[in-house]
Amino acid sequence: MEVDESNITFLPIQPLPTVQVPATDYDDHRDAHTPLCIDNGSTHLRFGFCTSDTPRTGINMVAKYKERKTNKPLLLFGEGIDVEGGARSQAKTPWEGDVLLNFDALENALDYAFIHLGIDTPAVDHPILMTERLASPLHSRALTSELMFEQYSVPSLAFCVDSVMSFYHNNLPSPPVPFRDDGLVVSFNTASTSVIPILDGKGIMSHAKRINWGASQATDYLLKLIQLKYPTFPSRVTPTQCNWMLQNFCEFSPDYPALLRKLKDPLNLRASERIIQFPYQVPVTEEKTEEELARIAERKKEQGRKLQELAAKSRMEKLVQKETDLAHLLSVRERKEEESKREWADTLREEGFANDAALEAAIKKLEADLKKARKKEADGEDAENEEPPSFPLVDVPDEDLDEEGLKEKKKQKLMKAGYEARERAKREKEREREERAAEEKREEEERDRDLSGWATKMRREQETLMNRIKERNRRRAALTDRKSAASQARMKSIANLAADDRVPKKRRKAGGEDMFGADDADWAIYRKINTAAASSDEEEDFAALAAVEQKLLAHDPTFTEEHTHAALSSQRSALMSAFRPAYDEGDPQGKARIHLNIERWRACEAWFSPSMAGIDSAGLGEVLQNVLARFSDADKGRLVNNVFLTGAPSQLPGLRDRLHATLRPILPPEMPLEIVRAADPVLDAWRGMADFAKTDEFKKVGVTRAEYEEWGGERVKRWWGGNWNASVPLKED
Amino acid sequence: MPPKGAGKRKNTTVYSDDSPTPPVPTLAEQLSYLQYPRPFKNPNYTKNTNRRTKNLKAVLTQEREREKNERERRRQEKEENMDVDGEQPAEDPLEDDLPTYASIEAPPSVLPQRRYCDITGLEGPYTDPATGLRYHDKSIYELIRGLSATAAKEYLSARGVNPIVK
Known part of the structure; x- marks a missing residue:
């Protein structure tokens, strides 16, 4: 199996997390009421004061467990979980898929955030701007508000939609001008993908749509594909490794059907592959002198x-x-x-x-x-040259013998019979050997006379045998299915044999007789109905096949190893061997390799048709079309002039081209189509939050403590970057 | 990105045992933030354990139920308004229907679905009647014939099809 070594990528080694210590400069913010922005994403938690340039970031996951050696309780957050094997199994995330659900984990994560911001006052005395899922379930919002106001005693809390804030950051108005941009935001999240139209700087949440397909689903899908492709892979492929593969090797194809047509060619398929080398162990072979x-x-x-x-x-x-x-x-x-x-x-x-x-x-x-x-x-010396024993008494008439003699005669008679039988068998064997030799000789002569004729004959024989074996296999396969014709025929035979009246009654009355067995071939029916019987025939056939192939290999120069039955039956098509290149049994390095080819595009294609991975939902292209269809042509033009991509998966290559290829045909030709990606698809949401938190408008959109006490935790104020469900219109003043 | 104050390593680890030479804390112990004080937390707050332990299904059901009630309420309100003075309140039509978590979910696709080979992912114009697997060509079909029933099922489940045992 030759591979291009430069195409092989080794699994990355995770660096150990560095110990992060709480900030010590809280004095800057003490009593300053600096707004605090928390981007509570389902993979990462990003938090920081709005005055910072970048937030602190960590994987949104906590693990509380007891250290086995010291019995010390530990609480780990984010990347730190990976350093302890025991912590991994105890890890909890605040999110369950797309829904914020585990509030104990959220509380632990927020504790981490506030500790690391250095807050040492009796309350978190900062207005909070926090993200929530588009049209977040009210249960999640209510419990988050409760946590914020009652556990941390925050003065005010505002919720925003992360992707809109990323859009805001990338279309930031200069201070005196209010935010009035238009655009169509496509937000790629961990467990979902949403489309949010924005007109006049205002999210039209009623027309937004969410597809239940995100990076985590794509990762799972890729993992499933890999597991199916390599069912006996020596090491376990983890979702984390799969996510790394998704990020590094997968891409969107602008025209997926065309790509598939191209990859149909095994050569192109091989050329498109990326190889991932997993760790392996070379077996130690003892070299003996x-x-x-x-x-x-x-x-x-x-x-x-x-x-x-x-x-x-x-x-x-x-x-x-x-x-x-x-x-x-x-x-x-x-x-x-x-x-x-x-x-x-x-x-x-x-x-x-x-x-x-x-x-x-x-x-x-x-x-x-x-x-x-x-x-x-004594046998060692004279086993062979044994004289034929004499049986002197056999020919003596009984009358001439006494009792002892008679007994002895009987004995000798028996021994004689046995001896003769043995001799006969020996002769028979001898004759067979001679016959075989003669046969070989004849064959050799025939071969010498006409090699090609002999070879054709032999090959025909080989083919017949192979066909017989194939036929038998087919029959065996057919018998495993109860409904196949072969099975049904067998059942019929069994029923016939079990029934008494194989001969019709009429004929039996007329003296008809059961003639079963008159012909020896009748008994073959018992072999036929016995599913396990064929083995002896099979062995014979295989032996004959081996003999024929041996002869052909020895004498026919055009017949090579690859024409043998073994080679033919284990042959794989060029397509299959390009799709999943096979390595030899004794190649642990090759066995620990994953060849990604079609999967590189297949995993991403599911964003545009989730149904191929079993999600009954419209894909991104169809959803975009549906969303745009609800706007007038003028508004549509404003939206598609600024299609905005954000979220970590939007970094996958080829997405922009793919979206262009999807949107262009459904728009009038004169309508300009512009697709841009956020400058930093990962962090721009938080930066937009920080930008907004510095404006005066921010003070108006937050729910204050008094309002929380009056309204409860579900209600929010309706503003351009927030959700609409359970919202009250912002008072214009 | 380096967090603020990452350069200064503060030794704030508290050792519970009184041994004269404290053991070197493991990395996990250094990473743990359990021992840091949390003055900002309200000591009188008792968390509502019942509400916190709701599962996903319950939350989504509750959400749908609430949406249904809300629609009903709005409909009634509208009817009452019309009864009173027959005059429509001037409302932004865009803001008329409030989105909920369930209502913004993308509908099932109405476009014709492409068929892909379940084994390779190439175009799959054929279907094996025995297993229901789609396949690209003859060579893949031969592979499918050699698949065990469980393997075939695995392939189908990747496409979200869970076959009924006949």
Whole structure:
């Protein structure tokens, strides 16, 4: 598997978080009522006084847990969670997808923010400007207000929509002029994407739309695609790593169908890939020197010899033991003549025999054993050149024999039969061998005469065998499906066999007989209905196939390894091997690589058609069209003249071109279309908040403590950058 | 971005044990902010645990319910107004319907959906009747035939299809 080494990217190593210490310069803001801006995003929390240039930022996540070693309770925020494995599992985020839900986590996160701003007064005595989700559920707003006013005792609280503030920052009016810009804000958030039209510097929230698809869903989708592509990947691919891949390798395609048509070509597919190398371990192979190998072989031999010696010795001992036993038993039997009946019975009992017969049996057995053992010992020398045994008694008529002779004759007869059978088998084998040799010779002659004809014949044979194997596989596959024709036919056969009346009743009455079995082929039905039976046939076929292929490989120069059945059946199409290049079994480095190709665009395409990832929602293009359709042509022109992209995922390459390709065809040709991205899609929302918090207008939009006590936590004032749900119109004065 | 005062390392870590040489705190201990004082918090505030432990489903249901009630109320109000003097209050038509979390959600797509190969992501003009997987060409079909039922299901679930077992 050759790959372009320069195309391989290694997983980045996460740097350790630095210890952030609380600010010490709170004196500047003490009693100054400097507005405090908090961009409470579902991935990052950004906070700071509106006088700072940049906010402090951290991943919006807290983990409260007990250190295992010291048993000390710890509370970590943001990146700090990653330093402790135990903390990771305890991590909580204030957000559940797109909804602010976990207020314990929010409280901990806000504690962190206020601590790190250095606030040391008995209350957070600053007007707060905080972001909330577009048309945030009132439950979230109510509990956030409650937390702010009752836990932190803030003097006033205003909510804004982050993307509108980013728009504000990028279209900042010069101070005396009020903010009156128009634009269509497309906000890319972690768990959703929203479109907000803005006319005269005022967000038209009633016409805004939200798509439940964001960076987190795209990450999950990419992860799923990778897991499907590499089901046996050696290491676990985490969502964090996947997010990194999304950010670094994925992009929007201006014309996705055209891109797919281009990538259809395996060469283009290979050219478009990016390879990610995961950590892997090279297996340690022990290198042994010649000397060591020799020593090991020697040792093994030595051990074998020792074992053989031991076995021989024990065999010898057993033999001797048996011989003495036999001698003893024989002496016992001799005593029978000398002893009286009773004495003899006692002797027998002493020796452990029930009666004479048992004794005889034991002696016989010992004799037979000894004979066998002696024969075995002698076998080494003269196993082969054994003279054909003679059976002299067989041909002697019965009349000439006494009882003993008859017995012996019977025995010899049996032995003769056995001997002859063996001889026959031997001859048969001999003949077969000769036949085979002749066959080979004939074949060789044929080959010498006409190689191509022979090769064609052989190849045809190979093909027949392969087809048979294929057919069998197909049948097996068909049988796994209950509804397939093969299954149904089998069921029918079983039912027929089980039924008694295979012969129709009429014919049976007329003396018809069950003829099953008259033809040997009838029995094949039992093989046919037995799903597990085919194996012996299969083995035969495979053996035959192997033999044919061996011959072809040996003699036909045009037949190579890749024509064998094994190679053909494991062959992958050029497309598949470009889509997921295969590495050898013993290549741990290659096995730990992820090749991203179509996924690089597929993950982003879902923004424009979430249905491909199973989200039943209109995509960004369709939503934009719907939103624009609700405005008059004049307003539409004002909106599309400033399509504004913000949020971290808007940094993915190709988005602007894609949006242009989507919007241009649905607009009148003379309507100017301008698509701009926020200067800093990540931080501009907070900067816009800071800008706005410095204006006089900010003082009017916040809900004061008194108003909170009167209205409760859900109601807000309606202003250009805030949500409309549960809002009261701003008093004009 | 370096936060304010990042340069000055303040040793504010409080050690709970009285050993003469305090152990070197781990990075996690240094990062923990549990020991910092929180004077700005109202000690008399008792958090409403019941309200805090609502799950997502409950919150969204409540939101929808509230929206329904609100619409009903507005409709009635409108009718009453018309009954009284038959005169429409001059209201900005844009601000007439107030958006809610549910109402701004994008509707299902009405455009014809493109079909993509479930395995590769290329155009997928064919569908395997046995598994329901879409595929690009013959070679992918051969791969699909070799897939186990669970693997086929996994591929389908990436597209959000959860097949019913026949």
